[in-house]
Amino acid sequence: MSLIESRLAELGVTLPDAPAPAANYVPYVVTGNTVYVSGQISMQDGALITGKLGEGMTTEAGAAAAKTCAISLLAQLRAACGGDIDRLVRVVKLVGFVNSTPDFTEQPKVINGASDFLVAALGDKGRHARSAVSAASLPLGVAVEIEAIFEIA
Structure with missing residues (x-):
């Protein structure tokens, strides 16, 4: 198990498979x-x-919904890194x-659900720039959507 996934396990989180595009x-x-x-x-x-x-x-x-977005972001990152999420150098930016x-x-308090989770899980690697904006509606009526930029080794 990777170092990051071990830390996530300590927080009671197991990364799911990366969600497929809709x-x-x-x-x-x-x-x-x-x-x-x-x-x-x-x-x-699901x-x-x-x-x-x-x-x-x-x-x-x-904020709890935003945390689930962050978990999916990490699942996508793991997939992008060929399964080796420990290639993460840092979270660069979130747009919520x-x-x-x-x-x-x-x-901002809602998107803190993602930001706080990433810092708890990743330490300084999880600190990032961020935007938090309102939308009149989101796809499928979801409460929150978050995109991210990561730096990897």
Whole structure:
């Protein structure tokens, strides 16, 4: 087991298989030492986490949904690295989209669910630049979608 996967196991997380794309795109692109991972939607155990923040979904539930996106991002990274996720040098950037009402303003707290998890799992390698924005809706009605850029060795 890799060092990163051992740390994830300590946190009670096992990486799933990388989710297949839902449309006409690739799940990731590797160019040089950079991996661009397509947006990963909030889902757990194969079930979509749907909802709209500010309308029946709490910030805490949104943060939990964002964490599931981060887990999928790491699963895609592992696939991009041919199974060797320990090639990770650092998380460079996250771009998080939150399905929310126009008056909802806690997008950063929602995306913290992913950011906090990545730092807990990866230490300094998990610290990253980030954007957290609102969307009127997201694919399949999911609560959160997050894309990422990683540096690998």
